Amino acid sequence: MPLPIRLVLLRPRNAENLGAAARAMKNCGLSEWTWVHPEAEDLAPARRLAVHAEDVLEAAGRADSLEAAVADCVWVVGTSSRKVEGKRRLSPRAVAEELVQRASQGPVALVFGDERSGLTNAEVERCHDLSAVPTAPEQPSINLAQAVLLYSYELRIASLASEPHPPPPLPVAATxxxxxxxxxxxxxxxxxxxxxxxxxxxxxxxxxxxxxxxxxxxxxxxxxxxxxxxxxxxxxxxxxxxxx
Known part of the structure; x- marks a missing residue:
């Protein structure tokens, strides 16, 4: 059964990013996501990039606000490089491991801001903790679809690591x-x-x-x-x- 991990995209502007993000999510076994006020109206470019992930693209939930998108979530993490007092800044790997762990208690959410300006101050405050990719200072910003792929991959690795591994078969013993x-x-x-x-x-x-x-x-x-x-x-x- 898929873990109740939800990706929330705030005001996504680029349809190609949505298509690439859908494909990345399906690559990594994720399917639950919500768009808040998407600005990309024509999804034809998204469908061209959502190769074999059209079902994930079409199943995206819609919400009028971040509050509505995460109302049932027990833990909400925003992707932002800001330093905010009282909020932890977790690496993608650390946040993925904790998301998988906390998902046993109920739905959890990972929030992405729009391509131009990211999360607003109010949206950052709404999140319990923050996570950022430790990029090089020469090029700190990451494309939205790339960010979704990176976090989806870490979630996949954390999810696989949390699964119980069956013991290897015993060799046939001598009678x-x-x-x-x-x-x-x-x-x-x-x-x-x-x-x-x-x-x-x-x-x-x-x-x-x-x-x-x-x-x-x-x-x-x-x-x-x-x-x-x-x-x-x-x-x-x-x-x-x-x-x-």
């Missing part, structure tokens, strides 16, 4: 009978090599030597490898093929 074959082959090799001579001590020695292999829970593949190695060793010992 008790297969372990017994390995134990017998070990005994043959030890007898052929002259390590096991006394019958009583031989049984005790074999048990102690094989115990670590049994505790290690050999896989079927490992048991077959041990079996092949021990058979080869025993055969060479019986034929006198191993010199000192």
């Amino acid at each position: 008790d009978s297969e372990l017994s074959l390995v134990e017998s082959a070990l005994e043959q090799a030890l007898v052929s090599g002259g390590f096991l001579v006394d019958e009583h001590q031989g049984r005790t020695g074999l048990r102690d030597l094989f115990a670590p292999l049994r505790r290690s829970r050999l896989t079927r593949k490992e048991a077959k490898l041990w079996l092949a190695a021990l058979h080869t060793l025993a055969k060479r010992l019986r034929s006198g093929g191993l010199g000192r």
Whole structure:
């Protein structure tokens, strides 16, 4: 189920930005967004850029104000480079991680200002916290669609990281009978090599030597490898093929 993360675009002016933003959102598994007083009236250019994301473009919600767009949200973050006392300034990665975490409590929103002037002072005050991309001072501004893509990507990474990962499948374990074959082959090799001579001590020695292999829970593949190695060793010992 998609997380209740909403992107809010205030007064978007450029239809191409809306189309590119829709595509970026779908690339990253996002679909919920709201436009507040969009100034782009002709959406034909947006449709040309919303490749395979026409459904996201057409499903955009509409609101008359930022207040209406985020009324049900438990956390609202504005994208702005301003420093405002009492509001944290979070990196895109940090805000994405927290958005994913807080989304378990209810809808959360990430707010983008218009392409020309960004968020107004009143809109900044409406947000709980702020986030900005640490761009180079030579070119600090980012295109709206690029900003949506950057934050959508970070949200995708944070969302994937929050999902529980199933444990890898266990290797096929050797059966008790297969372990017994390995134990017998070990005994043959030890007898052929002259390590096991006394019958009583031989049984005790074999048990102690094989115990670590049994505790290690050999896989079927490992048991077959041990079996092949021990058979080869025993055969060479019986034929006198191993010199000192």
